[in-house]
Amino acid sequence: MRLLHKFKQIHIMYYVSLLYLVFPFYYSLSGGYPFYIFWLTILFIVAYLGIVMMEHPLVVNLFWLYLCFYVVFVTFNGSPNISMFNFFLSNILVWRFGDDKLIGFRYMSFYLVFLATLYPVLADTDVATQIFLLIMDMVCLGMLYAMRQIIKQTKIEQELTAKNASINLLLAENERNRIGQDLHDTLGHVFAMMSVKSELALTLMEHGAYEKAQKEVQDLRDIAKNSMQEVREIVQAVKVHSLEEELQILGNMLELAGIALTIEKEEIAIGREQETALTMALRELGNNLIKHSQASSCRIQLSEKDGWVRVLVEDNGIGFEQVTGEELHSIRDRLIRYQGRMEIISSKQPTQIQLDIPKGDKDEHTRC
Incomplete structure (x- = not known):
């Protein structure tokens, strides 16, 4: 059997x-x-x-x-x-x-x-048979080495897929832990306050101190309103990280993928919406870098000049065979919404991609 x-x-x-x-x-x-x-x-x-x-x-x-x-x-x-x-x-x-x-x-x-x-x-x-058999011998050798390369490349892609899956799991686990901790810290404190306030309001009402009880109920309403806003912010944070957080996450992802990352960063001020667009663009560039570039090192440079924030991403991977203008169109479209732009400065050896975006509303600037 x-x-x-x-x-x-x-x-x-x-x-x-x-x-x-x-x-x-x-x-x-x-x-x-x-x-x-x-x-x-x-x-x-x-x-x-x-x-x-x-x-x-x-x-x-x-x-x-x-x-x-x-x-x-x-x-x-x-x-x-x-x-x-x-x-x-x-x-x-x-x-x-x-x-x-x-x-x-x-x-x-x-x-x-x-x-x-x-x-x-x-x-x-005879000569005809010799030619035929010699051609078949060359085909045999050619297929041997070609198939070796195909199998080798397939294994590399499978390993990369497995590594990407483990990175995604790790990131998801970190995100769950962060959300859990944020909810615990926020809602735990809120429910404790609401419990104390509600008990105090009941006690005041039992003793006829209705005005004081009313004040406690108003405090309860304010606490509930504020906590709803905090929960919304936590949910929003699940979707979007700050630029600083995204760089840290990207560093962890590249480290797991065996890509050495160097960050050259000035302190910059940028509007929240522009920061979100830049963060999402960096995230997509990082995913493409891991999945397709075959790079071993990457450099990210952030700078600010004349009301613009510039990000230069450089790697030593295989780059682009031919630049048609349609590459990374989703990143380009994301930046265009905020009058930003994306440009491939160098297609290979090294690959250089430059992102530019206006700083945005001065009243909403965050420092990174």
């Missing part, structure tokens, strides 16, 4: 490739190849499936060596066309031993097999 379960787990493409073994079977039975190649091919199937299914290093290595032996032996003693069975070896290297180094045991043995099978191809075939 355990063996059957392993058979079911093997990807169907491993089985499909075995269809090519019909050729050595056919020619060994029809007399085109020596008959013992029939039995060697049976062992080839056993070794091939053993590599796919088993984990024991010694057994797997022995099976691998047998596959290498089979390809070389049958190419010399059967037909040079069997050199195309190098595809079996290259596919196993990519899909079964994807973490092997290019100078490791299996790759070195593959190179030796590849070189060994070139001799019968060049010595025992």
Whole structure:
């Protein structure tokens, strides 16, 4: 049952490739190849499936060596066309031993097999067959290295996705803790005050001090009104952080993503709405940086001049292949609402994105 379960787990493409073994079977039975190649091919199937299914290093290595032996032996003693069975070896290297180094045991043995099978191809075939088999050999090598790169890139993207998910969970947990603490500090104090005030009002009413009781009830109303405003502010804070808080959160996110962040910051004064727009723009830039840039370092520079706040974000990632003017349009649209602008100063090496926004209403300035 355990063996059957392993058979079911093997990807169907491993089985499909075995269809090519019909050729050595056919020619060994029809007399085109020596008959013992029939039995060697049976062992080839056993070794091939053993590599796919088993984990024991010694057994797997022995099976691998047998596959290498089979390809070389049958190419010399059967037909040079069997050199195309190098595809079996290259596919196993990519899909079964994807973490092997290019100078490791299996790759070195593959190179030796590849070189060994070139001799019968060049010595025992006509020119047309030689050209065809040499082209197939080049295709085999090309696919090997191309698929290695694709798998490597896929793994990097999967790791990045997992890292982004963990960052999002951490940020959500921090946000929940902050909200919980804010509500506890605010509402706990409010309910305690309301309890004291209501008990005092009842006591005053029992003693006929209605004017004093009325004052306590008015205080209760004011407390309830103020607490509603505080709760609204807490809810609003869930949606938007200050620029200072956003920079701190961005620093934590980039650190988790393995990106070194440097912040060069002047003290700036900015209106609340403009600060919110700039904060959201920075958040989106940070998310794009983590997901797409492949950068290892980032620099953020904040400055203020002539009634404008400027943010320059620079990284050493892959940047933009071609700047069309449509990049990061959501950030551009967000800033335009406040007469701001976004400009890609440098598309790569380094990538530089500049955000400019007016300081806004002087009466609503906050200092960052």
